[in-house]
Amino acid sequence: MTADPNSVSQESITVTTPDAxxxxxxxxxxxxxxxxxQTEAPSDPxxxxxxxxxxxxxxxxxxxxxxxxxxxxxxxxxxxxAIIGPSGCGKSTMVRCINRMHEEIPGxxxxxxxxxxxxxxxxxxxxxxxxxxxxxxxxxKPNPFPTMSIFDNVAAGLRLTGSRGTPxxxxxxxxxxxAGLWDEVKDRLHSxxxxxxxxxQQRLCIARTIAVEPDVILMDEPCSALDPIATxxxxxxISELKSRxxxxxxxxxMQQAGRVADSTAFMLNGELVEFGPTSQIFTNPTDExxxxxxxxxxx
Amino acid sequence: xxxxxxxxxxxxxxxxxxxxxxxxxxxxFARGMLWAGTxxxxxxxxxxxxxxxxxxxxxxxxxxxxxxxTGRFIGDPGGIKSAIIGTVLIVxxxxxxxxxxxIGVALYLTEYGKRSRFANTVRYFIDVMTGVxxxxxxxxxxxVLILSGTFGGFAGWKGSVALxxxxxxxxxxxxxxxxNLVPSGLREAGLALGAPRWRLILRVIxxxxxxxxxxxxxxxxxxxxxxxxxxxxxxFAVNATTFNMGxxxxxxxxxxxxxxxxxxxxxxxxxxGAALTLVLMILIATLLARLVSxxxxxx
Amino acid sequence: MTTExxxxxxGGRQIFGRAxxxxxxxxxxxxxLTTLAAFILVLIAFFFVRLYVEAQPAFDTFGHLGxxxxxxxxVSQDTYGAWPLIVGTLITSAVALVIGIxxxxxxxxxxxxxxxxxxxxxxxxxxxxxxxxxxxxYGLWGVFVLIPRLKPVTQWFSDTFSFLPFIGxxxxxxxxxxxxxxxxxxxxxxxxxxxxxxxATVPAENKEAALALGATRxxxxxxxxxxxxxxxxxxxxxxxxxxxxGETIAVTLVIGNAPQxxxxxxxxxxxxxxxxxxxFGEAASDPIHRAALIAAGLVLFVLTLLxxxxxxxxxxxxxRSQRIGRGERA
Numbered sequence: 001m002t003a004d005p006n007s008v009s010q011e012s013i014t015v016t017t018p019d020a021x022x023x024x025x026x027x028x029x030x031x032x033x034x035x036x037x038q039t040e041a042p043s044d045p046x047x048x049x050x051x052x053x054x055x056x057x058x059x060x061x062x063x064x065x066x067x068x069x070x071x072x073x074x075x076x077x078x079x080x081x082a083i084i085g086p087s088g089c090g091k092s093t094m095v096r097c098i099n100r101m102h103e104e105i106p107g108x109x110x111x112x113x114x115x116x117x118x119x120x121x122x123x124x125x126x127x128x129x130x131x132x133x134x135x136x137x138x139x140x141k142p143n144p145f146p147t148m149s150i151f152d153n154v155a156a157g158l159r160l161t162g163s164r165g166t167p168x169x170x171x172x173x174x175x176x177x178x179a180g181l182w183d184e185v186k187d188r189l190h191s192x193x194x195x196x197x198x199x200x201q202q203r204l205c206i207a208r209t210i211a212v213e214p215d216v217i218l219m220d221e222p223c224s225a226l227d228p229i230a231t232x233x234x235x236x237x238i239s240e241l242k243s244r245x246x247x248x249x250x251x252x253x254m255q256q257a258g259r260v261a262d263s264t265a266f267m268l269n270g271e272l273v274e275f276g277p278t279s280q281i282f283t284n285p286t287d288e289x290x291x292x293x294x295x296x297x298x299x
Numbered sequence: 300x301x302x303x304x305x306x307x308x309x310x311x312x313x314x315x316x317x318x319x320x321x322x323x324x325x326x327x328f329a330r331g332m333l334w335a336g337t338x339x340x341x342x343x344x345x346x347x348x349x350x351x352x353x354x355x356x357x358x359x360x361x362x363x364x365x366x367x368x369t370g371r372f373i374g375d376p377g378g379i380k381s382a383i384i385g386t387v388l389i390v391x392x393x394x395x396x397x398x399x400x401x402i403g404v405a406l407y408l409t410e411y412g413k414r415s416r417f418a419n420t421v422r423y424f425i426d427v428m429t430g431v432x433x434x435x436x437x438x439x440x441x442x443v444l445i446l447s448g449t450f451g452g453f454a455g456w457k458g459s460v461a462l463x464x465x466x467x468x469x470x471x472x473x474x475x476x477x478x479n480l481v482p483s484g485l486r487e488a489g490l491a492l493g494a495p496r497w498r499l500i501l502r503v504i505x506x507x508x509x510x511x512x513x514x515x516x517x518x519x520x521x522x523x524x525x526x527x528x529x530x531x532x533x534x535f536a537v538n539a540t541t542f543n544m545g546x547x548x549x550x551x552x553x554x555x556x557x558x559x560x561x562x563x564x565x566x567x568x569x570x571x572g573a574a575l576t577l578v579l580m581i582l583i584a585t586l587l588a589r590l591v592s593x594x595x596x597x598x
Numbered sequence: 599m600t601t602e603x604x605x606x607x608x609g610g611r612q613i614f615g616r617a618x619x620x621x622x623x624x625x626x627x628x629x630x631l632t633t634l635a636a637f638i639l640v641l642i643a644f645f646f647v648r649l650y651v652e653a654q655p656a657f658d659t660f661g662h663l664g665x666x667x668x669x670x671x672x673v674s675q676d677t678y679g680a681w682p683l684i685v686g687t688l689i690t691s692a693v694a695l696v697i698g699i700x701x702x703x704x705x706x707x708x709x710x711x712x713x714x715x716x717x718x719x720x721x722x723x724x725x726x727x728x729x730x731x732x733x734x735x736y737g738l739w740g741v742f743v744l745i746p747r748l749k750p751v752t753q754w755f756s757d758t759f760s761f762l763p764f765i766g767x768x769x770x771x772x773x774x775x776x777x778x779x780x781x782x783x784x785x786x787x788x789x790x791x792x793x794x795x796x797x798a799t800v801p802a803e804n805k806e807a808a809l810a811l812g813a814t815r816x817x818x819x820x821x822x823x824x825x826x827x828x829x830x831x832x833x834x835x836x837x838x839x840x841x842x843x844g845e846t847i848a849v850t851l852v853i854g855n856a857p858q859x860x861x862x863x864x865x866x867x868x869x870x871x872x873x874x875x876x877x878f879g880e881a882a883s884d885p886i887h888r889a890a891l892i893a894a895g896l897v898l899f900v901l902t903l904l905x906x907x908x909x910x911x912x913x914x915x916x917x918r919s920q921r922i923g924r925g926e927r928a
Contacts, residue, residue: 101810106715119315127323130315133812143803147825156821157811160322205807212811322814329816333712336704337721340790343783344728347739354742404638407631421635423910424642430837430906431899432844434871438895439645441878442652467638497627525732528846528871532878552734552847559738559851567742574735581730 050078050246051117051215053098053135058112060093060102067093069270070112075216080238080247082261082278084254086293090270091250092140095218098248099135100128116215136214140221142201144193144208150176151189153204157212171211179207180237199230206237210245217241219249223256235260254294258282266290355575358568368538368554368569376566379573381540382554386577388542389455389534389550390524393462397523398516400463401470408471409478410500422475428468434528436464441532455541455548458534462526466519473515477508510591517588521581527552551577646899653893655886665893671857671868673877678890680897682859686774686867687901690849691842693778693863698785698842699835705786706793706831711819722794729787737851740780745771745852748779756864769864772854777869780848785838792837796830796916797823830916836909840902846871870898 053075060068068090075081083091096102097110100121114121121131144153154172172189176182181203185196193204202222209217219238223231238247238260251257257264258278265275266287274281274290285291317323362378369377404421412418440461444450450457481504489499505512535547536557551573558570656665656678668679709722753769760766800823808818824831854866855876874891881887 099810101806104806104809116315121315126315127317129318129322129812129814132810133318134315137806137810139803139806139810141803143801143807145804145807145822145825147828156808157813160808160811160813160817160821208807208811318812318814322817326814326816329819330712333704333708336701337708337713337725340701340705340728340786341721341724344724344731346743347731347735350739350743351735400634400637403631403634407635411628411631412635418635421638424639426910427642427903427906428638430840430844430902430909432846432871432902434844434846434874435649435895435899435902438874438878438892439649442648442892446652495621495624497623500627521730525730525734527732527734528875531875532882552732555734555738556847556851559734559741570738574732574738577732578730578735581732585730 050242050244051134052077052115053216053246053248054113054115055094055098056113056115058094058097058110058114060090060097060110061108062093062105063107067270068097068110071267071272073265073272073275075246075248076263077246078242078244079262080242080249080260082257082264083248083250083267084252084257084264084293085267085273087252089267091267092220094267095220095248095250096137098216098218099132099137101132101137103128133212134214135216135218136209136212137218137220138202138205138209138222141225142198142205144196144201144204146192146194148193149190150185150193150196150204153193154207154211157208175207175211176204178210178241179203180233180240181207197230199226199233202226202230202234203237206234206241210241214245216246216248219247221250221252224252231256254282266293268293351571351575351578354568354571358572359575363569363572367540368549370538372561372563372566376563376569377538379551379554379569379576381538381549382551382573383576384540384542385455385534385548385550386524386552386580388544389458389462389530389548390520392456392459392544393466393523394516394520396459396463397466397470397519401467401516401519402474402512404467404471405474405478406500406504408475410496410504425468425471428464429472432528433465433526434531436461437529437531437533440464440529445533451545453533453535453547455534455544455546458530458548458550459544461529461533462523465526465529466523469519469522470516473518474508474512477511477515478504480511481507510594514588514592517584517591521584521588524581524584525552525577527556531556551580649892649896649899653889653896655889656893659886660890665890666897669859671873673880673887676884676886678887678893680870680890680894682857683868683870683873683894684897684901685859686777686853687843687869687871687898689774689863689867690777690781690853690869691839693775694781694785694842695835695839696782697779698782698838699789701782702786702789702834702838703793703831705790706797707819707823709790710794710797711823712815725787725790727787728783733784733845733847734851736780736784737848740776740848740852741772744780745776748776752864756862764861764863767862767864770854770860770866772852772866773864774853774860774867775863777849777853777867780852781842781845784845784848785841788841789834789838792834792913793827793831796827796834800826827916829912833909833912833914833916836905836912840905840909843905844871844898844902846875850875870894870901874898 055071055073058068058071058073059066071094083095085091093102097112098114098121100110102108102110110122112122116131116134120126121135144150145156148156151172154175155168158168158171173182173186176185181200184200185204193201196204202225206217206222223234226234235256238249241247242262249257249260261278263276264278264281266273266281266285266289268289274285274287276285281290282294285294360378364378364383365380366378367381368379369375371377404425408418408422412421440457444457444460445452485503485507486499489503490496494502530550530553534550534553536549536553537547538549541548555570555573555577558566558573561567660668660678665678665680666684667681668677669681670677670679671682672678705725709718709725713721749769749771752773752775756766756769804822804826805818808822813821849869850872853869853872855868855872856866857868857873858866860867874895877887878891881891
């Protein structure tokens with residue numbers, strides 16, 4: 001179902017030191033954020049449409065509460081990276097910083113750099129709308145627009161951004177096919193999206209996200225509201241999608257991380273504890289806390 | 300986002316291209332319209348307040364508050380003493396009628412009726428009462444209390460009854476909301492102690508909800524104080540000050556209504572002075588209501 | 599251990615025994631409150647019946663339909679047809695809605711989605727203050743400030759756009775438009791307050807979904823906020839309409855009180871509520887005039903009742919669909 005985690009090229013993975021300090025190869029100390037952050041060489045160019053994402057010195061706050069404390073992390077293009085950690089460790093917050101959804105919460109702010117390839121998402125003067133256009137997001141609870149039909153839900157993003165060339169209908173169909181939902185809904189495209197089952201709704205949301213053709217898809221516990229069978233469908237879908245997108249998935253379910261992710265990051269109390277190939281994180285972690293967590297001793 | 304500052308955006312981001320000029324214009328235009336709409340809504344308020352102050356203060360004097368209207372069209376038109384006293388008495392009596400009944404009905408709805416069919420019917424008709432125009436209440440009281448002849452002619456207390464009909468739905472609805480906010484844990488704790496329900500209501504529920512009940516009653520009072528229509532053919536109007544609620548009574552709204560229609564500068568001035576007085580009285584009641592609710596929230 | 603058994607043994611009889619006397623006040627309270635609630639229902643029924651009975655002479659003379667559709671309201675000839683009043687009520691209310699609803703919805707959207715948090719409380723309070731100004735004060739202001747200032751503007755408008763239907767000709771000082779404008783000001787606070795409540799219930803997930811697709815703030819409002827709150831806004835508008843129809847004193851002062859159907863928006867007119875406020879004093883001695891005014895009150899009552907029932911239908915539907923929406927996503 002998933003790609004063999006061991007196939008991940010080692011040089012694209014950064015392993016953190018136990019105290020969650022500067023993780024990037026060749027970078028110096030955590031106190032001074034590196035002006036530029038190295039990104040790994042692009043993967044096989046024939047499959048690359050996704051782009052690498054690099055976080056450096058990322059801090060996030062809710063008012064005075066410090067939720068993400070200086071995370072440095074590199075997500076390889078066209079790979080699935082899972083973020084695991086106990087509730088409240090800041091994993092969702094960190095992911096929401098990547099497409100700047102974090103700042104939509106009143107009182108919330110973020111500091112640091114998030115690079116999409118070599119472009120800083122937090123560059124001054126950059127339009128936040130264009131960031132979200134390039135970095136899509138799937139949320140914890142399926143959230144189709146309740147007033148729209150299935151078709152309109154998928155077309156919503158396209159209508160906003162203005163579909164380029166290809167007719168709307170084709171793009172919607174392609175997205176629904178891409179989300180593995182086409183066969184189930186093709187006869188009732190104009191019935192309300194809210195009438196679908198939870199799992200179908202979540203795949204509808206994925207279709208809506210891929211319709212605007214982002215480079216990166218962030219998934220914030222996309223299966224936590226779904227039953228096991230629906231979860232399985234979404235996980236299969238994730239594995240198919242990674243050929244075209246870079247995927248970051250937050251999950252509280254370690255089995256899920258093991259099934260879908262090429263590499264896995266473990267977070268605790270707002271800090272990145274360890275990052276490496278999924279197999280290594282689960283079988284042979286270097287940090288004691290990671291080991292305790294993956295073996296189910298806390299969290 | 301301090302960290303961003305030391306990072307100059309290298310090249311104009313290609314993938315993070317800014318959104319189309321048309322979309323940005325639409326967004327700006329729509330936001331501008333929303334700003335403008337809100338501003339537009341406040342223009343009348345500013346104008347009303349400005350004219351009330353500039354014209355009203357001019358009319359104010361010691362004499363203005365301490366003398367009754369003379370009823371003369373030439374020379375000194377007199378002040379508004381009888382109107383102020385009349386308004387205070389009529390509104391206080393209306394409150395004394397509406398508040399106990401309103402809270403009683405609300406208690407029935409929250410403590411006994413709950414979701415029963417009868418309770419829902421009562422709720423429905425309370426809502427219906429909210430929508431009844433105030434002048435229709437005036438007509439009704441005229442028919443029942445004056446036309447029938449059993450209670451004599453125009454009288455201050457009949458004006459109070461008409462106003463209390465107006466206040467009743469406001470008091471009931473706001474009290475129901477507040478009573479529903481009393482934690483059910485408190486009710487259960489009381490009942491589990493073996494307290495009879497009436498004691499529970501008197502000792503626990505009413506005291507807990509008291510600030511909210513006071514707020515709702517004060518807001519209803521403020522609304523009733525400005526009403527003219529129900530008083531037109533119930534309390535009617537006389538010039539002289541009276542404390543006898545069985546007699547015809549003057550009131551501020553009626554005084555203003557009658558003065559507006561006199562083409563006499565000094566009488567119109569009195570209308571502005573009376574209007575400023577009335578608005579200030581209503582404002583004080585409203586402020587008091589807010590103060591009570593704020594005090595209870597901080598507690 | 600020993601004390602426990604002791605109390606329970608000792609208390610067993612006593613507890614049940616003690617319950618009986620204290621039940622009396624409980625019953626009194628319960629039935630007292632129930633009677634009070636029933637009293638409300640009786641009151642409204644009585645209300646309706648009495649209005650109808652007192653209006654009967656007018657209906658007997660002109661017929662039910664004849665009274666409502668009669669085109670002439672002439673006190674000196676004792677001829678009473680309410681049609682000009684109904685038309686006047688509808689025109690002023692329509693003007694109020696056309697002007698007031700967009701402004702009220704703009705206020706609501708602005709305050710829930712755009713306004714900086716620090717300003718929100720202040721602006722919200724200011725808009726609510728519009729509702730604290732009594733009707734008679736709006737009337738006073740309308741007569742002495744609004745009408746004289748507005749007249750040149752409306753005259754210019756009337757001349758320039760005279761090719762439009764119901765526009766053109768000499769502008770009367772007091773007219774339908776003035777009435778409608780004052781009503782618009784008066785309904786903005788209630789409509790925006792209810793719209794705000796409805797918009798506040800739009801789930802954050804829906805708004806985030808739109809933003810995450812790369813929607814601008816306005817596009818987010820258009821795709822997530824407005825469609826979701828449509829029913830609630832419709833209900834708020836209907837409640838505003840109910841207010842506008844029943845509003846009396848301010849309109850009485852600025853509409854001109856001419857019992858005719860004006861040929862333009864800027865003609866003098868009359869409304870149901872205004873006619874009652876204006877003529878009741880002189881009608882007390884003339885039974886048929888009085889009955890006609892009470893009948894006008896009854897028509898007004900029924901009209902507001904219908905409007906409020908529709909409004910309630912929409913608001914309840916909005917609440918219900920939101921509850922279901924939340925339930926599904928929970």
